[in-house]
Structure formats: structure tokens, C-alpha cells
Amino acid sequence: MSAIFNFTFVPWFRSVAPYIHMHRGKTFVVGMAGEAIAAGKLPHIAQDLALIQSMGVKVVLVYGFRPQVNEQLRAKGHEARYSHGMRITDEVALDSAQEAAGQLRYEIEAAFSQGLPNTPMAGSTVRVISGNFITARPVGILDGVDFRHSGLVRKVDVAGIKRTIDLGAMVLLSPFGFSPTGEAFNLTMEEVATSVAVALQADKLIFLTEIPGIRVKPLEGEGEDNPIDTELPLAAAKQLLASLPPAHSPTDTSFYLQHCVKACEAGVERSHIIPFAVDGSLLLEVYVHDGIGTMVVDEKLEELREATADDVGGILQLIEPFEKDGTLVKRDRTEIERDIANYTIVEHDGVIFACAALYPYPEARTGEMAALTVSPQSQGQGDGEKILRRVEQRARAMGLESIFVLTTRTMHWFLKRGFVQVDPEWLPEARKRKYNWDRRSMVFVKKLA
Ligand SMILES: CC(C)(COP(=O)(O)OP(=O)(O)OC[C@H]1O[C@@H](n2cnc3c(N)ncnc32)[C@H](O)[C@@H]1OP(=O)(O)O)[C@@H](O)C(=O)NCCC(=O)NCCS
Numbered sequence: 001m002s003a004i005f006n007f008t009f010v011p012w013f014r015s016v017a018p019y020i021h022m023h024r025g026k027t028f029v030v031g032m033a034g035e036a037i038a039a040g041k042l043p044h045i046a047q048d049l050a051l052i053q054s055m056g057v058k059v060v061l062v063y064g065f066r067p068q069v070n071e072q073l074r075a076k077g078h079e080a081r082y083s084h085g086m087r088i089t090d091e092v093a094l095d096s097a098q099e100a101a102g103q104l105r106y107e108i109e110a111a112f113s114q115g116l117p118n119t120p121m122a123g124s125t126v127r128v129i130s131g132n133f134i135t136a137r138p139v140g141i142l143d144g145v146d147f148r149h150s151g152l153v154r155k156v157d158v159a160g161i162k163r164t165i166d167l168g169a170m171v172l173l174s175p176f177g178f179s180p181t182g183e184a185f186n187l188t189m190e191e192v193a194t195s196v197a198v199a200l201q202a203d204k205l206i207f208l209t210e211i212p213g214i215r216v217k218p219l220e221g222e223g224e225d226n227p228i229d230t231e232l233p234l235a236a237a238k239q240l241l242a243s244l245p246p247a248h249s250p251t252d253t254s255f256y257l258q259h260c261v262k263a264c265e266a267g268v269e270r271s272h273i274i275p276f277a278v279d280g281s282l283l284l285e286v287y288v289h290d291g292i293g294t295m296v297v298d299e300k301l302e303e304l305r306e307a308t309a310d311d312v313g314g315i316l317q318l319i320e321p322f323e324k325d326g327t328l329v330k331r332d333r334t335e336i337e338r339d340i341a342n343y344t345i346v347e348h349d350g351v352i353f354a355c356a357a358l359y360p361y362p363e364a365r366t367g368e369m370a371a372l373t374v375s376p377q378s379q380g381q382g383d384g385e386k387i388l389r390r391v392e393q394r395a396r397a398m399g400l401e402s403i404f405v406l407t408t409r410t411m412h413w414f415l416k417r418g419f420v421q422v423d424p425e426w427l428p429e430a431r432k433r434k435y436n437w438d439r440r441s442m443v444f445v446k447k448l449a
């Protein structure tokens with residue numbers, strides 16, 4: 001084995017360790033669009049889910065079957081019918097849905113049964129258990145349209161699912177539910193996944209979808225200056241959703257977003273939209289810092305937001321002790337008042353617990369993160385990291401390619417978070433002129449993906 005391999009593999013593997021520890025024992029509900037299976041992605045998705053499960057995560061997998069049902073319908077000479085963004089399930093569609101669900105269940109169970117030597121599934125033992133865990137009710141008649149066998153989730157058998165997971169099995173759910181009268185109803189994968197995540201109070205709801213995520217400028221197309229927004233706070237997600245037209249197709253921006261918002265509002269802290277087209281997207285989202293798709297996150301009681309003029313007093317109070325002991329350079333009230341729009345803060349019950357400012361240097365496509373501070377009583381709980389991520393987001397939205405910091409004491413914190421040290425000569429001209437050569441701060445830069 002080459003020495004180069006050791007040098008790259010060992011640090012890489014260690015960098016994943018915190019995420020493995022963090023997710024052990026947690027519950028993830030994964031909603032897999034039927035399109036992923038139609039696109040031939042099932043074997044790799046099964047490998048990744050088996051790996052995630054083997055690292056102690058409890059997995060509930062819900063599969064969709066939209067393209068497969070449509071294919072069955074076409075084979076029977078019928079057209080798929082939709083209204084209000086939902087399928088109208090007549091007798092033929094119900095038949096097609098049952099056939100598609102059965103076929104997919106066998107394919108998924110087969111995929112989890114692979115175990116050839118020298119494949120990622122070698123030695124894996126994933127027990128997959130399906131069942132009648134969902135009680136459904138009919139959609140009924142809406143605006144004169146009879147949805148027939150299309151249904152909505154009425155109840156989730158939480159105790160049943162939990163018992164099954166505790167056996168060490170993966171729970172597999174189809175988009176079917178049953179009524180107390182014994183009728184089968186065609187549900188949507190998205191509604192089943194969301195309802196199950198909420199009922200279980202899962203730690204994550206992850207949609208494996210045909211879209212790459214939500215872009216920083218959601219209504220504009222793909223482009224270098226319009227990357228995927230990796231983290232969308234719940235409040236921003238709700239605002240965005242309110243500004244979008246209702247979703248009709250899975251590729252509409254609001255389609256998966258509406259379910260993520262619903263789950264987050266009902267207590268699922270993190271919901272993700274990730275692309276199945278990227279091989280290993282599940283692993284990238286769960287075990288890499290920035291992930292690959294969009295995560296809607298409920299910031300809970302703490303509010304992470306941009307500062308306003310009312311916050312100047314709170315910021316001064318927070319940073320003063322660190323200015324006194326020399327950790328931060330002195331800033332006076334007028335300076336903070338002037339630059340208040342550059343600050344991001346974490347507030348809890350009206351008290352500011354953390355802050356940081358971003359000073360852009362657009363000519364050099366970079367920005368300085370300054371005055372990063374977390375109050376001593378709440379350090380070590382992730383607020384520093386949270387603020388850093390928000391500052392990175394703000395920088396990306398401004399079209400910046402990196403952020404930098406000047407520090408005399410906190411270098412390790414930045415190194416751990418992807419910053420690298422550079423010579424002060426690297427600084428943008430305008431910042432270099434203000435550099436205090438006596439203080440000899442070290443300069444660290446982080447490239448934004
Ligand atoms: C640096 C600072 C912003 C981090 O905030 P935080 O909310 O405690 O950070 P997080 O909770 O996201 O991260 C905590 C981790 O960082 C580590 N850490 C905290 N301060 C550190 C420092 N000065 N150097 C290296 N690591 C540090 C903690 O030990 C903890 O590590 P662990 O996860 O392995 O237990 C905060 O400690 C602070 O305000 N320090 C004083 C002001 C300062 O130095 N600002 C930077 C000026 S350039």
C-alpha cells in the first residue's frame with residue numbers, strides 16, 4: 001500500500017468519526033423517489049443505507065413509485081390522471097399501483113440481500129421488514145373531483161415501527177395505507193415519509209430526489225454564482241415557500257420543500273433534499289460537514305439572524321471581555337453602529353449569546369469574518385459553528401469565493417473547520433493597509449465550496 005494512500009485515507013477516515021459518533025442511535029426516515037429506482041440507482045443507495053445502518057443509525061425507508069405506476073398504466077393503455085397535484089386513483093390505477101409496489105418491494109429486498117465478496121455489501125446483514133404500519137383515509141371529493149382510491153395518512157403505528165427497528169431491522173414502507181374497512185389507499189411517498197418522521201420524532205427526514213437541492217437564488221437556474229444552499233433555517237424556508245407557487249411536479253422548488261417545512265415545524269429538527277443522481281449523496285450529506293443538498297433546520301428556541309440597530313448594546317456587552325483580554329481588537333460603539341448590517345447574531349430570550357461580522361472585499365472575491373464571539377457560558381454547544389455556517393452562507397450569497405479571519409489565539413478552532421493558514425501578504429490590498437504588524441495576527445482562509 002502506498003504511503004500517499006495512508007496519508008490521505010487515515011485523516012479522511014478520522015474526519016468522518018465525529019459524524020459516526022453523532023448519528024449512532026439516531027432515527028433517519030429516508031424517502032426515495034421512484035425515479036431513483038427507475039434510473040438504476042437502487043444498488044448503490046442500498047449499499048449506502050446498509051453502511052449507515054451498520055454505523056448504528058435506525059433507518060425507515062419509504063419508497064415512491066410514480067414512474068413505475070405510470071408505466072403500468074401506459075402498458076394497460078391508460079393515461080395517468082392528476083388533480084390538485086395528486087394522482088386520481090381509479091380501479092386501473094389502483095391495480096397498477098399495487099403491481100408497482102409489489103415489484104419494487106421485491107427489488108428493494110433483493111438489493112439489501114446482496115453480499116458478494118469484494119463489494120460494499122460483503123458481510124452486511126440488513127433485515128428488511130415491511131408491514132401495515134400506516135392507516136389511511138380517503139382524499140374524498142375535492143372541488144367536484146373524486147380521488148377514489150387516493151388516500152392520506154390517518155395514523156402511523158409508532159409502537160410497531162419502533163419495536164421493529166429495535167429488533168435491528170430496517171423498516172420498509174410503500175406508499176400504501178389501509179383503512180379500518182380493509183381498503184387499500186394509494187398515498188404519496190412524500191406524505192408517508194413526512195408523517196412517519198413526525199410521528200417517530202425522527203432526527204432526520206431525508207428525501208432522495210430528482211432535484212439537487214434548493215439554490216441560493218431559488219428561482220434562478222444553475223450557475224457558478226447560484227450554488228445549492230446547503231442550510232436553510234426553518235424561518236427562511238417558510239418565507240421562501242410562501243413566495244412560491246403551489247407545486248405540481250416533483251421538480252418544482254416547493255414540492256419537497258413543503259414537506260421539509262412541515263416536518264421541521266412538527267419537531268423533526270433536520271430535513272434534507274438531496275439528489276439521487278450523485279453517487280453516494282446520502283453519505284456525503286450525512287458524514288461530510290457541508291453536505292451536498294439542502295438541509296432545512298429548525299433553530300429551535302435560539303434565533304440565528306442578521307443584527308439590527310437594536311442589537312448594538314448586546315453585541316458590545318458580549319465582545320467587551322474579549323477585547324479587554326486582548327483576544328479581540330477594540331471596536332467602539334460608533335463603529336459597530338455603522339457596520340451593524342454586517343453582523344450575524346444568536347439570540348435567546350432577548351439576550352445575545354453569539355455574534356460575528358462579515359466585511360466583504362468584493363474586488364478580491366473574499367470577505368473577513370471578524371469579532372466571532374460566543375459568550376463564555378454557552379461556549380462548546382455549537383453556536384460558534386452555527387454562526388460560521390451562516391457567515392459562509394452570507395458570503396456565498398454575495399458571490400465571494402472565500403472568507404478569512406485574523407487571529408492571535410483561536411487558530412485551532414479555525415483549522416478544525418477547514419481554514420488554512422496563509423501569509424498576511426495574501427490579504428486584499430485594502431485590508432493589508434490596515435493590518436497591524438505589531439499584533440502579528442495569523443491569517444486563515446477558508447475556500448467556499
Ligand atoms: C472560538 C469560539 C467562537 C468558539 O465558539 P463555540 O460556540 O464554543 O464553538 P463550538 O461549540 O462550535 O465548538 C466548540 C469546540 O471548539 C473548541 N474551542 C473553543 N475555543 C477554542 C480555541 N480558542 N481554540 C481551539 N479550539 C477551541 C472547544 O474545545 C470545542 O471542541 P470540541 O467540540 O472538540 O469539544 C468561542 O470559543 C469564543 O467566543 N472564543 C473567544 C473569542 C474568540 O477567540 N474569537 C475568535 C477571534 S478570531
